[in-house]
Amino acid sequence: MTGYELHKQNRERAKDLTGKHRDFYNELNVYINAGDADERAAQEMFSEILDHLFEAQKEGKSPQALYGKSPKEYAAELAAQLPKQTMKTQVLSFTYLSFFAAGVLLAFDGVMKLFLPNTFNTTFLLFVPVLLVGGFVTLLTLRLMKYSAFTRFKIPWLAMIPQAAYMILLIWLLLEYRDLFAYDPPWYIYLVTAAACAGAGLAAKARMPY
Amino acid sequence: MFSKSQLLKGILEGCILALIHRKPAYGYELSVLLSRKGLGEISEGSIYPVLLRLQKEELIKGKMVPSQSGPSRKYYELTEKGGRALEAFKEEWCELEKAVTAILESEREKAQ
Numbered sequence: 001m002t003g004y005e006l007h008k009q010n011r012e013r014a015k016d017l018t019g020k021h022r023d024f025y026n027e028l029n030v031y032i033n034a035g036d037a038d039e040r041a042a043q044e045m046f047s048e049i050l051d052h053l054f055e056a057q058k059e060g061k062s063p064q065a066l067y068g069k070s071p072k073e074y075a076a077e078l079a080a081q082l083p084k085q086t087m088k089t090q091v092l093s094f095t096y097l098s099f100f101a102a103g104v105l106l107a108f109d110g111v112m113k114l115f116l117p118n119t120f121n122t123t124f125l126l127f128v129p130v131l132l133v134g135g136f137v138t139l140l141t142l143r144l145m146k147y148s149a150f151t152r153f154k155i156p157w158l159a160m161i162p163q164a165a166y167m168i169l170l171i172w173l174l175l176e177y178r179d180l181f182a183y184d185p186p187w188y189i190y191l192v193t194a195a196a197c198a199g200a201g202l203a204a205k206a207r208m209p210y
Numbered sequence: 211m212f213s214k215s216q217l218l219k220g221i222l223e224g225c226i227l228a229l230i231h232r233k234p235a236y237g238y239e240l241s242v243l244l245s246r247k248g249l250g251e252i253s254e255g256s257i258y259p260v261l262l263r264l265q266k267e268e269l270i271k272g273k274m275v276p277s278q279s280g281p282s283r284k285y286y287e288l289t290e291k292g293g294r295a296l297e298a299f300k301e302e303w304c305e306l307e308k309a310v311t312a313i314l315e316s317e318r319e320k321a322q
Contacts, residue, residue, distance in 0.1 A: 001274050001282055009281050041262075044272065044284050048237035048258060051283070055238055066255035074255060081262035 003040035010046045013054075021053045024063040024071055027149045031075040034146035036090065037082035045078065072150040092204045098135035099201030102127040103194045110190030123181040124190065127197070129173055137166045218252060222260055224299035225249065227288065230270055231296055234287040237261060261286065269295050 001009075017025055028049065032042050052066055067074035085093075106127050140162040148158040174181055222244075229235060229243055240261075241254050264270045269292035272284045288296065 001276070006274070006282070013281060044274065045258065045262065047281065048261075048284060050281075051236070051238040052241065052254070052258075068255060077259045078262065081259045081266065083266060 003043055006040070006043040006047065010043055010050060013047075013050050017050075017053055017057065021057050021063045024067065025049065025053055027071065028075050028078075030145055031072070031149035032079055032082070034142040034149070035079050035082075036085050037079060038085050038089075041083050045082065075149065089208055092208050094135045094139070095204040096201045096208070097138045098131050099197045099204065101134040101138075102130045103197035103201060105130055106190050106194035106197060110187050110194055113187040113190060117187075123174060124183055124185055124193075125181050126170065126174070127193065129170060131197075133166065133169065137162050219256075219260065221303075222249070222252060222256065223264065224296070224303060226257065226260060226264065227269065227292055227296040227299060230286050231288050231293070234285045236283045236285050240286075264292070268292075 014022070014025055029046070032046075049066070053063060056063060056065055063071075106124075109124070141159045144158045144161065225244060225247075226240060229240055235243065237258065241257050244250070244252070244257065245254070261270070261272075265272060268289055270286045271289055272286050274282045275285050276282045
């Protein structure tokens with residue numbers, strides 16, 4: 001069974017959790033997944049935690065029997081013992097995310113340019129800052145998600161902060177370097193570059209161990 | 211001096227090694243076995259960080275085993291290194307138990 005299949009199995013099973021058991025499991029997922037734990041090892045652990053939560057649910061026991069005093073401390077304890085992702089995997093997932101983001105942007109622009117050439121004013125070179133900053137924003141978002149777990153902050157709100165800063169940065173770049181971003185090639189250049197980005201992203205993903 | 215929880219952690223590790231040595235087991239099964247043997251006081255969830263640590267130290271290894279009725283489960287078995295660690299734990303525990311018993315008995319005699 002691969003890490004991905006296990007991930008899917010866990011996600012399906014988790015749908016049968018209810019109430020506090022479900023909340024605890026979801027927050028634990030946010031906390032662990034936003035960290036740098038090895039994905040495969042983390043999913044194996046989640047399947048054990050699920051077993052335990054289901055039994056607790058069946059016996060009418062609170063999930064507190066599982067995590068003890070503090071759910072966040074318990075999550076931190078688990079995270080500390082989980083094997084870490086290798087540097088290689090981290091770099092690869094970073095590359096994958098960056099190229100994926102740039103590819104989506106370019107493909108969207110290309111299609112818009114092809115079908116609505118007069119209503120949509122695109123900027124081709126915007127994919128360069130997206131490539132450079134997109135990955136960092138994702139990492140920052142993940143870090144914030146980790147700290148928001150088990151707090152009253154719900155994830156989307158906190159995750160909005162880096163995303164909003166990112167958008168502001170892109171808009172500022174556009175206004176400040178208008179001449180530079182004025183370069184506007186035909187639509188197929190957009191799509192070809194989008195495909196190249198997607199290819200680079202997929203190549204990085206294929207080299208990841210799961 | 212170590213705290214009570216540190217002492218308990220060491221004992222928990224040793225007990226988990228001993229249980230797995232007898233028969234490969236999965237996480238929840240281990241937690242049930244431990245509480246049935248009288249170690250239910252320890253917070254149930256504390257076995258999962260311990261299982262992760264034992265794997266990291268290569269004392270046990272886990273294998274996902276598919277089951278017909280439900281989801282795949284991770285069964286643990288002892289490694290060679292784990293076998294040696296279990297022997298060492300048994301020796302240490304015997305010495306500790308002897309020492310503590312001796313002290314408690316001499317205390318009781320004095321009291322009488």
